[in-house]
Amino acid sequence: MIEATRKDKNRIIEILTFAFRSNASVSFIAGNGSDRLMRICDLMDYAFEVCLRYGKVVLAEDRNACALVLFPDKKVLSFRSLWLDLWLVFKVVGFSGLFRVLRREKLIKMRHPAGDFFYLWFIGVHPDHQCLGLGSGLLTELLALADGMNRSVYLETSTVVNIPWYERFGFAVFDELDLGYKLSFLKRAVNMKNL
Helix, strand or coil: CEECCHHHHHHHHHHHHHHCCCCHHHHHHHCCCCCHHHHHHHHHHHHHHHHHHHEEEEECCCCCEEEEEECHHHCCCCHHHHHHHHHHHHHHHCHHHHHHHHHHHHHHHHCCCCCCCEEEEEEEECHHHCCCCHHHHHHHHHHHHHHHCCCCEEEEECCHHHHHHHHHCCCEEEEEEECCCEEEEEEECCCHHHC
């Protein structure tokens, strides 16, 4: 696993845009218009910038898989964080979708724990390199990192077929939300054996 830098941004945006182009949760935010793919790129750009400042951005050694991790306790209200959020509204959500997305984010945050945790916001493998174990390898390394930080890992997915994959790594579904699509909330407690 490589800790990404700004020079890796384009590759990470490319991987995540193509990995999440048909994801229901991403579509909920980015919409379904003719500029949808560009909006997904902009969403991934936003997530990259947030995680670079308040979390971790990592690449697999071969640079064909990546993950964006956020430490919500590290995200502080600042001019830069406000600017990023406004940029997301203008470039991705639009004013017509703002209240719908804000409601969604409020419902998600209500399901997150108080205190420190490891939020796996995005993990993806470039479609040309899927089914080679890259995602599993990256997730294994991320979970060891979370264990070393003594943080439980939380994520949500709208891709139901991915749930058994996450369960193999010790995740359990703890809640679900209907937003016109099913959003499943998963968590994995700290594995004391890895400490």
